[in-house]
Amino acid sequence: MSKKTVKLIANQVEALLKRNNLSITGSRKKILQIFLEQTGALAHVNIEKKAGEKFDRVTVYRTLQTFVDKGIIHIIPTADNSIRYALCKDECSEGHHQDHHIHFVCNNCSKTFCLDDVVTPEIKLPAGYSAGHVEVVVEGICKKCGSQSPK
């Protein structure tokens, strides 16, 4: 990663925290940075590892919770009982998540990520039901894994 990119990310991190009225602390900067430096979604344990030994596990729990509350990251539920977190897009704000994209879990590389360009479809519910958030998780083979020759 170039020096320029590092600088850009640092700026983004600070801007995000300020915009959400969060004080700028080491753990928040580090964890946001981790999200910005890669594209996939991260499970709690991934974040702990990437952060190194620098932060207490409890701090990671609390920081992630704060970010979810503020609408900075969102939760992607998966069937293996390990929720993952991914950055929200700009439209999200406190108490009001606006994530209308779908999520993809690759069966080959196990990565989870947002497909920001694929919007969640309209779901026609039976009479009497009213829909709030619609979560779509597609499991399959991602672009990268599909284009590589089979091992």
Add this chain to the structure above:
Amino acid sequence: MSKKTVKLIANQVEALLKRNNLSITGSRKKILQIFLEQTGALAHVNIEKKAGEKFDRVTVYRTLQTFVDKGIIHIIPTADNSIRYALCKDECSEGHHQDHHIHFVCNNCSKTFCLDDVVTPEIKLPAGYSAGHVEVVVEGICKKCGSQSPK
């Protein structure tokens, strides 16, 4: 529940186990019975409670895992990090789940259940991606809660 219904469920339970080449044991009968006696999806903890003190927690874990493997129940992932289990329809079989319906979580009564009549929509993925299973979880107000006068 009428005597007749109880008998019917008992028959279903045994049939299901036999069809899947599972030996008929107390815990398996009890846990399947719990699923058949109600419509919603159940979290591990619900099942433990409903089963009373009769079975070891470990047995519940193992039994649920067996049922998932055999295609008798399926997992519904939810964002609160507590997966729930629901009965599969007949088309499921070992190693080959065929659940093409969507799942609904009520924000009022917190119940989770399958909407068997609502099939998962086609998702148009970007080039290079191939889709396997598509999981749709809709969060909103269920029929029952919506029809009741507000508290």
Add this chain to the structure above:
DNA sequence: GTAACTGCAAAATATTTGCATCCTT
């Protein structure tokens, strides 16, 4: 009789809480 299932104990893992201290503003 034999393979499979269960219960118990215990380990491993994950999550939450209280509190004293430190840091950001």
Add this chain to the structure above:
DNA sequence: AAGGATGCAAATATTTTGCAGTTAC
């Protein structure tokens, strides 16, 4: 200076594993 954030300790909850005894067939 004050409120909020962090680290540490510990409580609590969840899930997995090994093994010995029991049960289904």
